[in-house]
Amino acid sequence: MAAVGLAAGLGLWAADQTALATAAWVAGVLPVLAALCIEIVRSLLKGEVGLDIVAALSMAAALLVGEALAAAVVALMYSGGTFLESFAEGRARREMRDLLSRVARTATRHRNGQLEEIPLDAIDAGDLLLIRQGEVAPVDGTVEAMQAMLDQSALTGEALPVRLSRGMAVMSGSTNAGAAFDLRATARAADSTYSGIVRLVETAQRSKAPMARLADRYALLFLAVTVALAGAAWWFTGDPIRAVAVLVVATPCPLILAVPVALVAGLSRAARFGVLIKGAKPLEAMARIKTLIVDKTGTLTDGRPGIVSITGTGALSEDEVLYFAASLDQASQHPVAQAVVAAARARGQTLPVPTDVIETAGEGVAGRVGDRDVLVGGTGFVAAQTGPEAPGVEEPGAVIVAVAVDGRAAGHLVMADALRPGIPALLQALRRNGIDRIVLATGDRHDVAEALTLGLGLDGVKADLTPDRKVQIVVDARKTGPVMMVGDGVNDAPALAAADVGVAMGARGAAASAEAADVVLLVDDLGRLLPGLIIARGARRIALQSVAAGIGLSVAGMIAAALGYLTPVQGAVMQEIIDVAVILNALRALRIDPGRPMIEADERVRPMERRAA
Structure with a gap:
């Protein structure tokens, strides 16, 4: 509606129908302004003061002083910015949407020598299912054929299909990349790996980043500065048009759009590498981690003899x-x-x-x-x-x-239970990427822990720990800065919840560690922690860059408008250009490449990925 009103008004203005052009512009602005006012009232009723107030003020002020064209441009800028935000978030969530769209609805079950199509809810542990070529495993199970070829890229990020032999475990959500095979169900659909992942993804999509809340928290300050500068321009020059120009340029779309777009893009990028971060809040926290505490069994080691x-x-x-x-x-x-x-x-x-x-x-x-x-x-x-x-x-x-x-x-x-391949190189790479302190916390005997970690250069080895003592170690470490805890067992769940960022190894079923954690490595490979860390730091850096550049340009424009160098229409066009630039910059988080730092850190990290395949 804003676009139609602006275009119609420009056409009428070109035809020398000034009055009709003004009416068209006003008609395009009023629906946007009304919707914006409703949103502002809803926010105020919740006790929130948002930056949208500045946009509403700029449109209303432009209409009051007769600058209908400037108001129409602001209306298009704001509604267009909202559309671009939705489009950008949709683009950023594509990997997660692809993950969700792979949920199977029915399954083919062997019963009395025949095949029958059944809904997922009807599958019980022990059922024998037929998985045809190209189909997705609907539940966790084991291979009942001599071998099966499975594509697990949607779950683990591994590009190459995995060959599994009889009796080996299959994760739900894996695609059959070879011949049809029989799968013996070991869990119901609701308890399977894929259902757990989907629940984590849905939780991640509903989160709001602390950086976004920070933007709302300082909305009053930004509003006060904007109104003060606009009022000063009017007071000292006696020209209300300059005040309107300041308000138009001050429309804070860069701060509103940049943070969520960059962080959601980071969530999507991390998921592509098999790192499921449960929301923007843990992603931002992950970017600030300085201390890493790791469990031994199943984390530094395979967890089996x-x-x-x-x-x-x-x-x-x-x-x-x-x-x-x-x-x-x-x-x-x-x-x-x-x-x-x-x-x-x-x-x-x-x-x-x-x-x-x-x-x-x-x-x-x-x-x-x-x-x-x-x-x-x-x-x-x-x-x-x-x-x-x-x-x-x-x-x-x-x-x-x-x-x-x-x-x-x-x-x-x-x-x-030996160290996983590449652990020494991985720890070195983590230190190169911002981790200052690495501590082992295990319930195993001290002599076993010392022998296993000899030569790793850890900053501390804490052994013979009960779950409550693990929690205490995490709490003590938080006094010196943000802490990340990595574990895989039920006994690790309290410590994962106590840490600034808890990381669980694997996402099978509804394990306590996965439920308590903020981050889940979708394949039991500690090496995935490095790309997740790199992506988190990169997404936060891009968000801050976008905010700084957008607000900096807006403030410069506000000063220029106050001094009379920008008219309201020119200010509105300038702000639209800033918005587009900020969104495009935030989308760079989709292209963060963590592979190069892994290789440069040490080539020995790579066998961990080959091992998972």
Whole structure:
């Protein structure tokens, strides 16, 4: 309506119909002014004083002094600015909108030898679902085929499809990039990874940044300065037109638009890299972090045992020791046994089905692999049946798995929860990007924590911690500046909530850590923290640059108008140009590239991303 009124008035003015032109301009201004006044009243009733008051004053004053054309330009500027803000936020939210649009509505389930289409709410844990090529996994589950090829880019940011074998976990929201396969549901749709992510995204979209609140907080000051300058121009010159020109140039669209556009763009950009920030407030807080506190298990480490070394004590090679141990451990559900099986399969070993298996809970397993008798378990369990053997190398926090074949000691496996690949390089890169202090806070034993972090250059190692003591460490650290806490377990949730920014590893289901955290790394890879940090700092910097440039130009224009160098129409056009420039600058947050700093920090950080694929 503002655009039509302005265009019609210009056409009539060109046809020398001055009175009709003025009427057209007024007709275009009044709807915008009325809507703006309604918004101002609503804000005042809530106890908020917004910067929109300046825009309303400029339009009303221009109409009162007969500057209808200037009022029409301001009306178009304000309504156009609102439209541009909506357009820019829509552009910035595109990645999140794409994430939400991928929610499946129905699923195909195997039932009594036939396939049936069912709504998502009807899926139960244990159901066998068919996932066709191009379809999205509707719930969390495990692969029931020999293998499956999945595109997890919408969830984790990994560009390459991931190949999963039978029994491996599938995150809901992953797209089938290969042949159709069967998925065994392990959770209901409402409890699955993707539903949790969608809930976090919806929360993020409803947030309001503290910088935006800061703009509203100083609205009265900006309004007072504007009215004082306009009044001074009128008082000293006796010309009300100069006061109107000051009000027109002072319309504070740069401060209103720049902050939300830049920060929402930052949220969208971070989501593209697998970092889901729950709102503009934690994004801005993340940009100011100086102290990082990290948990150990599942954060610096994988959180599950892996083979550190294999030693053969007889005629068998390391691969043969692993082969016999893994073959027999297929019959056990113990986490250590499953880790041994996974390690053997990762080396490409084909494992036969064991027979005559007898498991002694918590001690070990006995059985036959082919025509060989095999024992796998603790050193005491195996030694009791084969006789003493040379002790393995003891390491803090390590588990020794002994292996015997045909009644003779064959070797042992050293199992431990080792550091994730690239952690030293990642910590160095974080320090290069503004983190001054890094502290480990873990509930594990102190000797294990010290041995694991040796050489990492941490500023402190706090071990043997209960959840409440973790909270106290976070609270104490906040006295010296903003603190970020990273963890993955339920015991980390209180500390995550206490920190300025809590970061959870992974977003599976409704885990307490993910619910309490401000930021969720959508793939269990601590390396994603670096791009998230870089994007947060970049988005905040761009927001501040946009505000400073926009308000600086507006103030310069106000002074020029007060001195008589700008007419109201010229001031309105100038402010429109400033608005467009500010919005375009804020959208630069969509192009923040955190990849280069990761590579420059240390090439060893890159294997963490390849590992996730």
